[in-house]
Amino acid sequence: MRFRLTDDQRALRDGMRQLLARRFDGAALRGAAERPERLDRALWRALGEAGFFALRLPEEQGGVGLGLPEAVLVFEEAGRVLLPGPLAATHLAAGAVPGAATGETVVSAVDGGLVEWLAEADVVRGDAPGAVPMRSLDPLTPLHRVPGRAAAAPDPVAVLLTAAEQLGTAARVCELAVQHARAREQFGRPIGAFQAVAHLCAGMLARSETARAAVYAAAVTADPLDIAAARLLADEAAVRGARDCLQVHGGMGFTWESEVHLHLKRAWVRTHRAGGVTHSEEALAAALTAGAA
Secondary structure, three states, X not given: OOOOOOHHHHHHHHHHHHHHHHHOOHHHHHHHHHOOOOOOHHHHHHHHHOOOOOOOOOHHHOOOOOOHHHHHHHHHHHXXXXXXXXXXXXXXXXXXXXXXXXXXXXXXXXXXXXXXXXXXXXXXXXXXXXXXXXXXXXXXXXXXXXXXXXXXXXXXXXXXXXXXXXXXHHHHXXXXXXXHHHHOEEOOEEHHHOHHHHHHHHHHHHHHHHHHHHHHHHHHHOOHHHHXXXXXXXXXXXXXXXXXXXXXXXXXXHOOOOOHHHHHHHHHHHOOOOOHHHHHHHHHHHHHHHHHO
């Protein structure tokens, strides 16, 4: 399945990509990793001014009045650059929490037993008493755990936006791997000329394009089962893609000069968001079982 974006959707995607290139490039990413647990409020407000959080809010309420397909496009761009912060929670709070739509208010939410960016949040949706800090694998996603908190059914939109961010990571690590395979030489040839490396890159592309078709389709149908399937494909494309990208980069991929290991760490953390992989697997299994009965 292949989706062709409209001119307006391409303009939205390109505009967000240009904004993020100006405000959060590779140097900014590495700088943010050196000062974890501090959210760039100026960048957050810039996202608000660009309509990132108010994208699906009706125009009569001060929003942009677009839909899920457009939200998926901008969250994919956020995933490409590893934009930090509780993006989905603030996006979902637009119209319900004052200041969320404009980026003046940072909103986090209790997600199962975890809360991202609790210390930086102005508003936390959900009950988070007794939350304790925990060590996060991703230096740009500080986490708190809420003891005794039972996981509730996730919002399907939160699941879809998480899948969109994973899709952005899958596409970005594929680009990084191909760029390195073309530039890095061994035995007088680019390493991409060797079959083992070429197959790794081809697999990354195949998984990311399959996930893109599923995520874009789920954004159109908004069906919870379509979203669950898209989330599983996007998670696999991001995690396996980042691992394969590390393989292509060798030891260089683990250094702080490279962003590759940060993509893998963020992809791992995202697999626990919005019900995690398990919720999507169980939703699909329940539907299959019901259909077979």
